[in-house]
Amino acid sequence: MTTRSHQTGLAVIAVFKIVKGLLLLLVGLGLLQLMHAEIATLFSQLIEALHLNADSRIIHALVLKVDALQPHTVLMAGLVSLGYAGMLLLEGIGLWLERSWAAYLTVISTSLLLPFELYEVIEQVSMFRVGVLMLNLVIVLYLVVQLKHHTLRSQVSVPRDI
Secondary structure, three states: OOOOOOOHHHHHHHHHHHHHHHHHHHHHHHHHHHOOOOHHHHHHHHHHHOOOOOOOHHHHHHHHHHHOOOHHHHHHHHHHHHHHHHHHHHHHHHHHOOEHHHHHHHHHHHHHHHHHHHHHHHHOOOHHHHHHHHHHHHHHHHHHHHHHOOOOEOOOOOOOOO
């Protein structure tokens, strides 16, 4: 049995994608659980438990927004979260296995978000927004270089019996 080492960059990106996917999976499942719950009441209890100032203008505006949520909106948000989580987990596992299809999928999906991230940076510059944009640019460029140098496996390797 051979032990194979992972390329450090691919392993870091894979773990990052898997962690994001698992977090979004939890969010999606949580939203589906909340679909028929009294969300505004739960949110008010959360505010109390966290000892937040309920008279705050920001908290009050947030309570009004949460109170206005409709079950179908919560359902759609949960389903979108689950779908995106599935894609992130697929990317992460594929990158962990160093598959070229996963790199292509990650390059495409991450590149599609870059214009929106650039718009967000232009709208309001913050270290967080610039950091997210730069991180995603680095991920795309790194994977493009890996694909260009053919360092990823394109097919499943099947052991042959002799």
